[in-house]
Amino acid sequence: MNFKFSLRQLRGQLKINKKMFSLTRLCHRQSSITLRNYNVGFSDSGKLKFSSLWTRNFKNSILKDGCQAPKRRLNCSSIKSGLQKPLPIHIKLSIGLTVTGSLSWLQLSKVVFCQAQGKSRVSTLKELSGDEVKFDWKGFFRLLRPDIWRLIVAVLAALMVALLNIEIPRLLGSVVNIVARFVKGGDSTSSFTSEMRDPVLTLLNLYIFQSLFTFLYICLLSSVGERVAGQMRKDLFESIIKQDILFFDTHRTGEIVNRLTSDVQEFKSSFKMVISQGLRSVTQIAGCGISLYLISPQMAGGMMVVIPSIIVVGTLIGSLLRKLSREAQMQTAKATIVAEEAISNIRTVRAFASEGKEMDLYNREVNESNRLNELLGYGVGLFQGGTNLFLNGLVLGTLYLGGYLVSTNSATPGDLMSFLVATQTIQRSLAQLSLLFGQFVRGLSSGSRVFEYINQQPKMNLSGGITIPHHSLLGDVSFINVFFSYPARPDHVILRNLDLEIPAGKMVAIVGSSGAGKSTVAALLERFYDPEKGNVRIDGIDLKDLDPSWLRGHAIGYIGQEPVLFATSIRENIRYGCPTASDEEVEEAARAANAHDFITTFPHGYETVVGERGVTVSGGQKQRIAIARALIKKPSILILDEATSALDSESEKIVQETLDKVTKGKTVLVIAHRLSTIKDAHMIAVLQKGKVVEIGSHDRLVRLGGHYWNLIKVQHGETEENERGP
Numbered sequence: 001m002n003f004k005f006s007l008r009q010l011r012g013q014l015k016i017n018k019k020m021f022s023l024t025r026l027c028h029r030q031s032s033i034t035l036r037n038y039n040v041g042f043s044d045s046g047k048l049k050f051s052s053l054w055t056r057n058f059k060n061s062i063l064k065d066g067c068q069a070p071k072r073r074l075n076c077s078s079i080k081s082g083l084q085k086p087l088p089i090h091i092k093l094s095i096g097l098t099v100t101g102s103l104s105w106l107q108l109s110k111v112v113f114c115q116a117q118g119k120s121r122v123s124t125l126k127e128l129s130g131d132e133v134k135f136d137w138k139g140f141f142r143l144l145r146p147d148i149w150r151l152i153v154a155v156l157a158a159l160m161v162a163l164l165n166i167e168i169p170r171l172l173g174s175v176v177n178i179v180a181r182f183v184k185g186g187d188s189t190s191s192f193t194s195e196m197r198d199p200v201l202t203l204l205n206l207y208i209f210q211s212l213f214t215f216l217y218i219c220l221l222s223s224v225g226e227r228v229a230g231q232m233r234k235d236l237f238e239s240i241i242k243q244d245i246l247f248f249d250t251h252r253t254g255e256i257v258n259r260l261t262s263d264v265q266e267f268k269s270s271f272k273m274v275i276s277q278g279l280r281s282v283t284q285i286a287g288c289g290i291s292l293y294l295i296s297p298q299m300a301g302g303m304m305v306v307i308p309s310i311i312v313v314g315t316l317i318g319s320l321l322r323k324l325s326r327e328a329q330m331q332t333a334k335a336t337i338v339a340e341e342a343i344s345n346i347r348t349v350r351a352f353a354s355e356g357k358e359m360d361l362y363n364r365e366v367n368e369s370n371r372l373n374e375l376l377g378y379g380v381g382l383f384q385g386g387t388n389l390f391l392n393g394l395v396l397g398t399l400y401l402g403g404y405l406v407s408t409n410s411a412t413p414g415d416l417m418s419f420l421v422a423t424q425t426i427q428r429s430l431a432q433l434s435l436l437f438g439q440f441v442r443g444l445s446s447g448s449r450v451f452e453y454i455n456q457q458p459k460m461n462l463s464g465g466i467t468i469p470h471h472s473l474l475g476d477v478s479f480i481n482v483f484f485s486y487p488a489r490p491d492h493v494i495l496r497n498l499d500l501e502i503p504a505g506k507m508v509a510i511v512g513s514s515g516a517g518k519s520t521v522a523a524l525l526e527r528f529y530d531p532e533k534g535n536v537r538i539d540g541i542d543l544k545d546l547d548p549s550w551l552r553g554h555a556i557g558y559i560g561q562e563p564v565l566f567a568t569s570i571r572e573n574i575r576y577g578c579p580t581a582s583d584e585e586v587e588e589a590a591r592a593a594n595a596h597d598f599i600t601t602f603p604h605g606y607e608t609v610v611g612e613r614g615v616t617v618s619g620g621q622k623q624r625i626a627i628a629r630a631l632i633k634k635p636s637i638l639i640l641d642e643a644t645s646a647l648d649s650e651s652e653k654i655v656q657e658t659l660d661k662v663t664k665g666k667t668v669l670v671i672a673h674r675l676s677t678i679k680d681a682h683m684i685a686v687l688q689k690g691k692v693v694e695i696g697s698h699d700r701l702v703r704l705g706g707h708y709w710n711l712i713k714v715q716h717g718e719t720e721e722n723e724r725g726p
């Protein structure tokens with residue numbers, strides 16, 4: 001059994017006791033799933049030792065189920081192991097045969113190694129637990145706290161509306177009784193008007209107060225709902241934007257945006273509806289129930305038998321609908337992700353003439369979403385139709401029973417009227433509750449998804465640590481014995497034992513074949529990730545001790561292959577590098593980046609708004625704006641990650657001249673594909689499989705005739721090939 005984890009990775013990921021821990025490997029092959037649990041210990045020499053604890057094979061039957069009915073869940077409950085505790089394991093097989101699982105017992109290890117179709121990945125327990133995320137009530141009340149008084153007043157107003165409703169049936173009953181009395185011949189001592197005045201005026205007052213309270217609670221609840229949703233969005237965005245780069249490596253943009261938009265929206269609607277209508281319905285049911293009892297205990301008794309049974313049946317059906325609703329929501333999100341990816345990568349889609357394919361893919365997801373939503377609609381329709389039938393039957397029953405009591409003089413026509421109105425109120429409230437239940441559940445699941453991200457703590461803080469004053473920062477960079485794998489693929493070691501020194505003010509180039517790990521070196525210098533072993537230092541200080549926001553905001557300037565500009569003015573794009581920069585400083589940076597001249601030729605000059613993703617400026621111009629953006633923070637260290645490789649030869653020449661000019665006197669790490677651009681570098685390091693295999697000046701490496709020479713030969717061949725043309 002060969003685990004390709006390094007010891008440090010495991011420790012880092014699992015936060016386990018160093019002596020011993022257990023690890024479960026899910027291995028998915030064509031015909032079976034194997035779960036193997038290992039005890040992992042350390043030999044005297046410090047090497048990892050695995051001893052198999054138990055193995056379970058799940059053969060065709062389970063697999064077939066899972067394959068033929070994608071997304072179906074399989075429960076392999078209570079697999080006993082050699083450990084002291086039973087290990088209940090729940091495996092979820094989803095489409096595409098990705099094996100995930102939620103191993104609730106895993107207190108020792110938080111990471112499960114999954115292998116599916118030969119591809120392996122490590123997932124955190126949280127990731128694996130999927131939709132099992134709980135709603136964070138504490139977090140919710142924290143959001144509510146600033147508006148608690150508004151909420152309390154809103155709740156009281158909603159209660160008042162409900163309480164006033166309770167009195168209405170009785171008053172209507174008394175009105176009916178007066179009418180009935182006058183129909184029979186009336187009372188000679190008083191007139192119809194004087195008899196009617198009191199109940200009618202009271203009713204009118206009640207209706208007016210009800211309207212006022214309704215207005216009050218709706219206004220207050222809307223404002224509380226909006227504020228809570230707004231704060232939720234802010235907290236969510238703050239949490240997302242602060243997440244480690246790993247988070248963005250492992251979550252799709254569409255999924256993240258979905259939580260920020262539809263999930264918050266859904267939660268807000270549910271919140272408002274549940275509090276206003278839910279509270280009102282419950283109070284009305286209770287209040288009208290009491291008045292029913294006061295009017296006629298016999299009829300109220302009959303109702304008390306019927307209503308709880310409706311609630312039980314309603315709850316059962318509601319929980320089925322809830323499951324369906326969650327699936328429908330997830331499917332809708334899936335469709336959004338497909339659309340989002342296609343739209344944001346429209347150029348690639350167009351270049352491959354894949355519009356049809358994308359449409360098919362989207363249509364398929366939308367069709368599935370429609371199917372589930374339609375199914376949900378049928379379910380809800382059936383449920384509501386059934387509830388209506390039942391409740392109307394209830395009214396009819398009341399009329400029948402009440403009519404009988406009136407005919408035997410056990411009740412007055414007014415009692416019957418009161419009873420009917422109260423029953424109708426209860427009926428409406430129950431129907432409302434049945435609707436609300438689905439909404440409540442949808443709101444909870446959306447809220448859980450939002451809080452899941454809000455509560456996710458990044459491992460790396462964005463600020464805090466040492467800052468070096470600008471005048472004393474030399475810009476000496478060193479990589480010392482660095483080992484690194486991307487957290488999303490810990491089994492794949494990218495850098496091993498990397499040693500690299502970039503003396504202050506010098507330029508060091510990294511070359512090597514594609515995938516050798518060149519950009520990874522730059523990512524580590526920007527501290528997007530921490531090395532698993534070894535250190536990256538600036539002026540002898542470990543990056544981990546430096547303030548990351550100072551590091552990225554002041555010390556290092558990055559110029560990449562495909563600069564992304566924001567859809568705002570050129571001035572604001574340059575100022576993005578240093579928000580406090582004055583207009584003069586912006587122009588100074590643009591001049592340094594050879595961008596001022598072309599910017600001033602635009603009709604709106606620096607105020608020209610670049611289109612989405614910077615499409616209104618050419619590649620070379622975009623790159624020079626990006627250079628100005630990097631220069632404005634006056635960094636001591638510059639990273640040029642294939643900064644000219646996406647440009648045509650004319651733009652490349654201009655940008656290269658710019659770069660030659662701006663890099664003078666700075667510590668520069670250049671990642672270069674075109675070797676001709678780095679001939680003058682102080683040092684060239686050849687990277688192969690994450691290791692520096694050759695280092696020296698261009699001349700020295702050419703003389704050596706090794707890896708660098710081979711790269712030059714290959715590139716020379718490519719160039720000739722290109723020049724000759726097809």
Ligand SMILES: Nc1ncnc2c1ncn2[C@@H]1O[C@H](COP(=O)(O)OP(=O)(O)OP(=O)(O)O)[C@@H](O)[C@H]1O
Pocket residue numbers: 249486488489494512513514515516517518519520521
């Ligand atoms: N975010 C990531 N998560 C997981 N693996 C990654 C990530 N980024 C890069 N890799 C992997 O790391 C390896 C090195 O990638 P890197 O981008 O550093 O190579 P490179 O030498 O810069 O290649 P190129 O010249 O093609 O840009 C590749 O195998 C790549 O698949």
